[in-house]
Amino acid sequence: MNRLNASHVRQGRPLPWDVFDAQNNLLLSRGYVIESQHQLDGLLERGMYVSEEDFAAVLATPQAPQESERFNPFWLWDDISSKVSHFLKYAATEPMLEDKFSGISLLVTTLVDNDADAALASILLKDSSRYAFAHSVHVAVLAAILSRRFGWPEATRRDVVRAALTMNIAMLDLQTELLLQKEPLTEDQRREVDTHAERGSLFLRAQGISSPNWLEAVRLHHQRIAMAAEGHRASGRVLSQLLRVLDVFCAKISPRSYRRAIQPPVAAREIYMQEREGCAELVDALIKEIGLYMPGTFVKLENGETALVVKRGVTVSTPKVIALSRGDGMPYIDGLRRDTARPEYAVKTAVPPEKILHRLNLSKIWGY
Structure with a gap:
């Protein structure tokens, strides 16, 4: 069962599928019309679920824009999160994976280019209980914001966002496990963490991903590379270092079972002190973007x-x-x-x- 969000359901339109609650009890039958926004908000808060098959059909069917609809960053965030969760979970069997993540990258850049403040706030305020998937979205949003600040061309922005969404594709289950783990990593866990970037890049290549920058950014995002030697070229190596910095930053500002979330400016300063001889320029840009009080604080x-x-x-x-x-x-x-x-x-x-x-x-x- 997959949970619906506000981007999947519209007031005044017949439901195209049966909707269930979290206990798999039928809530609404196919064809039911939700008459008011208040009713819809209550149902979404309670939890509206559809079958895996119906949910896949929702994602595969393009929604025609309605004149009455307007941009809402929080609905778009929910839509992005649902798509990312689905395509990462079923990446091994999902056809045309490159096209799917290219489409999501366009949604991410649309989100930040229309309201970067709401996008930043969503990192701190929107549900992130499915951490492995939420973390990918968090890094992708920040990558889209910073790549715009750097003036990177749209093709490069697309590459860094796609790489952010898929950089941990080889360790999604372990990410969730480590969120609750207080003990140090076991030898097997350490080995999985150390090799996930290379394995993720190989997996993406096997799935038909063809962009060299995307693949290189995923492969190198856990390696420390001196930026001085790279200049201002937006190469896969540079993209990988932006992802590495944002990966650490987003992990720090997310709560763990053994600690509270670290405030964004504190997290950024901690990374800056560690990166003074490496990627300080990237961290400095991050600090300037989020300010002392990041939206959502x-x-x-x-x-x-x-x-x-x-x-x-x-x-x-x-x-x-x-x-x-x-x-x-x-x-x-x-x-x-x-x-x-x-x-x-x-x-x-x-x-x-x-x-x-x-x-x-x-x-x-x-x-x-």
Whole structure:
């Protein structure tokens, strides 16, 4: 069974398949029409599932755009995540794999080129319980943002995003296992980690992947290569180092069973200290993109309010925020925009997400 998201279901349209709940009980029959957005939101929150066969048909059938539809980065994020999970899981038997990931790379660049702040926030706020798949999307989104900053041509951006999505294709199960493991890696696990990049590249080649930069970026993304010798050529070797940096960064900002998630600027600084003689230029670009308070970060303001960063500001220390609650914890019915450049609304500190009890409607907060 596969879970549906907002990109798969539309209000006012007949359902093309039977829909089940998480316990495999029939919720809605084929042809049922969901009449209201409130009803749809409730069903999606509860969990709407379809069979593997029906889900594959959903992915394979192009959806005709409707005039009433408009861009929503959070719906697009859900669509990307569903496709990535499916194609990575069934990569060994999926036909035309290169075309499938090329299509997803276009969705990723569309997402970040239309609203990079919402894309960054999704890394911190959207569900990442299926870590191995979510991690691939996180790295791909950051790769798309940084490749745009570097002015790389679209073909190169496509290569680095496709490589990000598939770089760990040879160790997906182990990634999930290690997320919960507190003990050091066993010898077998260490061997699998050390060889996964080479094995992943060979697997992709066997599946018909033909792009040299894509394959080289996957093959080398766990090796440390001095960037000084590479110049500014966007080669597969350079792409691999961007992926290596982002791979480590995204792992650090994700929680583990034995530690909390590390705040993004702290994680970036830790990597910068390690990369001073290697890829410091790449890490510096990452720091400039995310700022001190990456969108999706919860913060405490000088006036005591708890707020959510929704957009990077003019300076790294003055992001755009939405105040969620007063200093005494009383939530606002609708969030209030605050200018953190004003002293009374200045950001005082970041707040760990596990201390936030608010239920967030991301589309509403971002104005979609």
